[in-house]
Amino acid sequence: MASEAGPISKVLIVVAMQTEAMPLVSKFKLVEAPAHESTFPKGAPWVRYHGNYKDLHIDLVLPGKDAVFGVDSVGTVSAALVTSFSIQTLKPDLIINAGTAGGFKAKGASIGDVFLASDVAFHDRRIPIPVFDMYGTGARKTFTAPNILKELNLKVGKLSTGDSLDMSPHDEEVILSNDATIKDMEGAAVAYVADMFSTPAIFVKAVTDIVDGEKPTSEEFLQNLIAVTAALDLAVTRVVEFISGKSISDL
Numbered sequence: 378m379a380s381e382a383g384p385i386s387k388v389l390i391v392v393a394m395q396t397e398a399m400p401l402v403s404k405f406k407l408v409e410a411p412a413h414e415s416t417f418p419k420g421a422p423w424v425r426y427h428g429n430y431k432d433l434h435i436d437l438v439l440p441g442k443d444a445v446f447g448v449d450s451v452g453t454v455s456a457a458l459v460t461s462f463s464i465q466t467l468k469p470d471l472i473i474n475a476g477t478a479g480g481f482k483a484k485g486a487s488i489g490d491v492f493l494a495s496d497v498a499f500h501d502r503r504i505p506i507p508v509f510d511m512y513g514t515g516a517r518k519t520f521t522a523p524n525i526l527k528e529l530n531l532k533v534g535k536l537s538t539g540d541s542l543d544m545s546p547h548d549e550e551v552i553l554s555n556d557a558t559i560k561d562m563e564g565a566a567v568a569y570v571a572d573m574f575s576t577p578a579i580f581v582k583a584v585t586d587i588v589d590g591e592k593p594t595s596e597e598f599l600q601n602l603i604a605v606t607a608a609l610d611l612a613v614t615r616v617v618e619f620i621s622g623k624s625i626s627d628l
C-alpha cells in the first residue's frame with residue numbers, strides 16, 4: 378500500500394452491475410483476468426478487469442451474476458464479500474465505489490447528479506437496544522477528499538444503504554434521521570470493509586431516480602440507467618485522472 382505521502386499506484390473500483398462497469402472497462406482499456414490467473418477463490422462468481430491507465434494500475438471488480446437467478450448480485454452481502462477479498466489479494470491504495478443511487482429531491486438531488494458521499498449509514502438494520510441501535514443505523518464519516526470535490530465540482534451528500542430498491546416507512550424514518558440525500562444498495566457495506574482494513578474509500582454515486590418523487594422507483598431506475606451510467610462513468614474517469622500521480626494526502 379502507498380504511504381500517505383507516496384503516489385497512489387493501485388486503485389480498486391467496486392461496481393455492482395455489469396451495465397455500470399462496461400463503459401469504464403472500455404474507457405480504461407481493462408481486460409478480464411482469465412480464470413487460471415484469477416486471484417479469486419474457485420467458485421466465486423466475482424469478476425475482475427484490470428489494466429494500467431496513466432500512472433495507475435486499475436482493478437475493477439464486480440460481484441458477478443447470482444448463481445440461481447442469473448442477475449447481477451446487487452446488495453450489501455455480495456459487495457462486502459468481493460470488496461473484502463479484493464482488498465486482501467489486490468492490496469489497493471484507494472477504493473472507488475461507483476454506482477447508481479436514488480436521490481431525495483427534498484435534499485436537492487436531481488436525476489443525473491453525481492455525488493461524492495460524505496457519510497454512509499445502513500437504513501435497514503434497526504436494532505432497538507442501546508448502542509446496537511447506533512451500530513445498526515448510525516452514520517459513519519467517509520474518507521474526505523476535499524480536492525477531488527473542489528476540482529471536479531461534484532455534489533456532496535450523505536448516503537444511506539439498504540438491501541431494497543424501494544423504501545419502507547421504517548427505512549424512510551432512518552434515512553431522514555440520518556439526513557441522507559442519496560440511497561443505494563452497497564455503499565455502507567463497502568465502507569465497512571474498507572474501514573476494517575484501513576483502506577481509504579470514496580463513493581461516487583449518480584442519481585437514477587427520485588425517491589420522494591411521483592414515479593415508481595423501479596420504472597424510473599430502468600428508464601434512466603443507461604443515460605445516468607454515462608454521467609457516472611464520466612465522473613469516475615475524471616476522478617481517476619485527478620488521482621493519477623497524486624498521493625492519498627493530496628486528495
Ligand code: ADE
Nearest residue numbers: 477478479542560561562
Ligand atoms: N440504486 C439506484 N436507485 C436506487 C434506489 N432508489 N434505492 C437503492 N438503490 C438504488
